[in-house]
Amino acid sequence: MQLFDPAILQSGQYHDWLVQGLVLSIQLTVISFVFALPLGALVAVMRTSTFAPLRAIGATFVEAIRNVPLLAHLLFWYFAFPELLPDAARELLYANNPEVICAVIALSLYAGVHMAEDIRSGIRAIPATQLEAARSLGLGRIAAVRLVLLPQALRASVPPLLSQTVNLWKDTSVATVIGAAELMYQAARVETASFRSLEAFTFATLAYLTVSLLISAAAHLFQRCYPVRTA
Amino acid sequence: MLELIDTYWLYFLVGQYPDGPLGGLALTILLSGAALLLAMPLGLLLGIARVSPYRAVNVPVAVLVHVVRAVPLLLVLFWAYFFLPAVTGIKTSQATTMLIVLVLFDSIYLAEIVAAGIRALPKGQLESARSLGLGYRAALRHVVLPQTLRHGLPSIVNQLVSTIKATSLGYIIGLSEVSFIATQINTLVFTQAVEVYLILALTYFILCFGLSRLAFLLERRLQRRPAQAS
Amino acid sequence: MIVLDKVNKYYGDYHALVDISERVEHNEVLVVCGPSGSGKSTLIRTLNRLEEIDAGRIEIDGRDIHAKGADVNALRAGIGFVFQHFNLFPHLTVLENCTLAPVKLGRASKAEARDYAMGLLEQVGLAHKADAYPNALSGGQQQRVAIARALAMRPPIMLFDEPTSALDPEMVGEVLQVMRTLASQGMTMVCVTHEMGFARDVADRIWFMSEGKILEKATPQDFFANPQHPRAQQFLADRRRD
Numbered sequence: 001m002q003l004f005d006p007a008i009l010q011s012g013q014y015h016d017w018l019v020q021g022l023v024l025s026i027q028l029t030v031i032s033f034v035f036a037l038p039l040g041a042l043v044a045v046m047r048t049s050t051f052a053p054l055r056a057i058g059a060t061f062v063e064a065i066r067n068v069p070l071l072a073h074l075l076f077w078y079f080a081f082p083e084l085l086p087d088a089a090r091e092l093l094y095a096n097n098p099e100v101i102c103a104v105i106a107l108s109l110y111a112g113v114h115m116a117e118d119i120r121s122g123i124r125a126i127p128a129t130q131l132e133a134a135r136s137l138g139l140g141r142i143a144a145v146r147l148v149l150l151p152q153a154l155r156a157s158v159p160p161l162l163s164q165t166v167n168l169w170k171d172t173s174v175a176t177v178i179g180a181a182e183l184m185y186q187a188a189r190v191e192t193a194s195f196r197s198l199e200a201f202t203f204a205t206l207a208y209l210t211v212s213l214l215i216s217a218a219a220h221l222f223q224r225c226y227p228v229r230t231a
Numbered sequence: 232m233l234e235l236i237d238t239y240w241l242y243f244l245v246g247q248y249p250d251g252p253l254g255g256l257a258l259t260i261l262l263s264g265a266a267l268l269l270a271m272p273l274g275l276l277l278g279i280a281r282v283s284p285y286r287a288v289n290v291p292v293a294v295l296v297h298v299v300r301a302v303p304l305l306l307v308l309f310w311a312y313f314f315l316p317a318v319t320g321i322k323t324s325q326a327t328t329m330l331i332v333l334v335l336f337d338s339i340y341l342a343e344i345v346a347a348g349i350r351a352l353p354k355g356q357l358e359s360a361r362s363l364g365l366g367y368r369a370a371l372r373h374v375v376l377p378q379t380l381r382h383g384l385p386s387i388v389n390q391l392v393s394t395i396k397a398t399s400l401g402y403i404i405g406l407s408e409v410s411f412i413a414t415q416i417n418t419l420v421f422t423q424a425v426e427v428y429l430i431l432a433l434t435y436f437i438l439c440f441g442l443s444r445l446a447f448l449l450e451r452r453l454q455r456r457p458a459q460a461s
Numbered sequence: 462m463i464v465l466d467k468v469n470k471y472y473g474d475y476h477a478l479v480d481i482s483e484r485v486e487h488n489e490v491l492v493v494c495g496p497s498g499s500g501k502s503t504l505i506r507t508l509n510r511l512e513e514i515d516a517g518r519i520e521i522d523g524r525d526i527h528a529k530g531a532d533v534n535a536l537r538a539g540i541g542f543v544f545q546h547f548n549l550f551p552h553l554t555v556l557e558n559c560t561l562a563p564v565k566l567g568r569a570s571k572a573e574a575r576d577y578a579m580g581l582l583e584q585v586g587l588a589h590k591a592d593a594y595p596n597a598l599s600g601g602q603q604q605r606v607a608i609a610r611a612l613a614m615r616p617p618i619m620l621f622d623e624p625t626s627a628l629d630p631e632m633v634g635e636v637l638q639v640m641r642t643l644a645s646q647g648m649t650m651v652c653v654t655h656e657m658g659f660a661r662d663v664a665d666r667i668w669f670m671s672e673g674k675i676l677e678k679a680t681p682q683d684f685f686a687n688p689q690h691p692r693a694q695q696f697l698a699d700r701r702r703d
Contacts, residue, residue, distance in 0.1 A: 067440045069396035076428040173306060359549075361534075365562055365565060
């Protein structure tokens with residue numbers, strides 16, 4: 001048996017499995033991101049609101065999700081959550097790729113609260129005088145937040161948000177625990193079928209490294225082209 | 232719910248012990264604490280190397296840090312658990328494998344905390360220590376690191392929280408930590424999935440939230456006693 | 462005691478020190494003054510190698526401080542340096558700040574270092590603060606401790622880099638008083654300072670620097686009464702206006 005056989009990575013059944021896994025990992029990342037970012041922005045605005053009950057809800061939400069590991073979230077959404085659904089909904093869930101749906105829910109919430117914290121520090125970095133100036137022009141609170149505060153806060157938040165995106169990308173690997181057939185799942189599957197752990201894990205490592213470094217490079221580029229301009 | 236707790240609380244807390252290896256919440260806490268403790272010396276060394284002016288020292292460490300941070304912990308765990316035994320011939324237990332991987336990850340993250348702390352210290356501290364005639368190592372030992380570690384304490388506590396959450400990945404290689412035990416209980420009981428996983432979530436919440444509050448209080452205390460001399 | 466021979470330093474393309482060749486004698490109190498950016502701090506920092514030079518030679522006590530195999534730590538242990546921003550160690554008490562170096566460098570036992578440090582703290586008027594932490598002290602008090610800390614190593618030379626520039630005006634006097642006492646005790650001192658009153662009363666010589674060069678060297682009487690170089694005249698005129 002050869003030490004490292006790149007052939008199995010380039011074509012054939014194992015190659016197909018691994019590529020399918022990679023594709024699903026990317027899909028999980030993108031879909032969860034699409035839900036996580038707006039959720040994060042919403043929670044961040046709630047947490048910085050002048051209305052105390054909103055702040056409390058936001059804080060509770062963040063702490064409840066942040067202090068529980070992603071794996072436990074996945075277990076909950078996959079094993080416990082369906083029990084809470086009415087029968088019809090549960091049937092619908094089970095008929096339509098429940099592993100992926102539950103993974104997206106868990107990942108979106110988990111990434112969402114972490115992004116909320118990054119956006120919140122971005123918001124806090126904008127001096128209060130900015131909102132005051134906007135309100136003095138006659139803009140309502142929601143408009144002021146939307147047009148003046150958030151754009152500046154988001155720009156300041158981009159580097160930590162991109163870092164959080166890398167975390168999200170890495171976190172998709174945990175979805176394997178509920179049977180989502182992403183990259184780690186497939187790599188383990190190849191290992192079990194062929195004992196070629198070296199090739200399978202090398203593929204996975206290169207895939208994760210490449211995407212992570214691409215996202216981090218994007219962060220660097222962004223900071224160069226759009227530096228945070230303070231008042 | 233109460234009946235559930237009543238029947239399974241011991242199993243949840245310590246796994247099969249003493250009829251088997253330690254498991255459950257006790258294993259989670261023990262592994263996390265041990266990993267962080269063991270990672271401290273390595274993290275300290277790597278952190279100092281990270282701020283070294285010699286490129287031959289700080290570049291390899293920087294590369295190591297970036298590579299480790301770009302891959303999921305689960306992947307490293309798989310490498311250690313599936314690949315390493317094939318190469319070394321030694322098959323380590325799940326707990327030992329998990330510990331090794333956690334120590335690796337913790338030392339990398341601790342290294343970043345130490346490096347950031349050293350860089351954040353005003354330049355004048357090192358300069359005044361060196362002006363008295365203390366060598367670089369003595370200055371680090373007596374002036375720079377005591378301050379860095381003091382300021383870094385909240386971050387270190389947060390790292391403990393991350394480690395506790397990371398131990399949950401041991402589930403995937405069959406480690407009997409608390410999430411694994413919860414699923415075992417769920418399989419046994421079968422009809423109370425919601426209760427079981429809510430209790431699991433609550434357990435983690437109390438542990439991790441408690442520790443993060445501690446970190447927060449530490450940070451507040453550090454800010455109230457301003458350790459800046461100028 | 463200190464000999465500078467054609468010392469040059471560059472920051473990239475910027476010529477920070479230009480052909481400095483001077484001497485400082487034993488027991489001499491030298492004041493270096495000049496506008497910001499003139500290179501005064503850079504110059505004093507080259508003497509204990511906090512800054513490195515690009516050309517030239519510096520000798521202290523007859524020894525080339527850049528010689529191959531020269532021990533930088535031993536050099537610094539023999540020179541006391543007082544910073545503009547005090548730089549006391551916040552995690553140590555005032556007394557511990559003063560005993561750290563002598564003890565860790567093996568110059569004295571803990572007891573000896575303690576006794577000597579307490580003596581120095583008495584001299585600067587802060588013996589009652591020995592067990593306090595730096596953050597409990599005012600700026601003037603911290604700087605006096607910094608001076609005691611430097612003196613604890615019993616150096617034959619003391620360097621002061623704008624020691625009162627970071628202090629509120631009412632605390633400047635207490636620090637200058639300590640420096641005057643040191644000078645009267647015969648310490649060899651090089652002081653970068655804007656305090657012209659101190660210079661006039663205590664200095665043996667004054668160097669006026671601008672753009673990396675020493676433009677004028679004179680006794681205080683000559684310097685203040687009759688400055689030769691136009692830029693020195695401008696400098697003194699500006700000071701009188703303040």
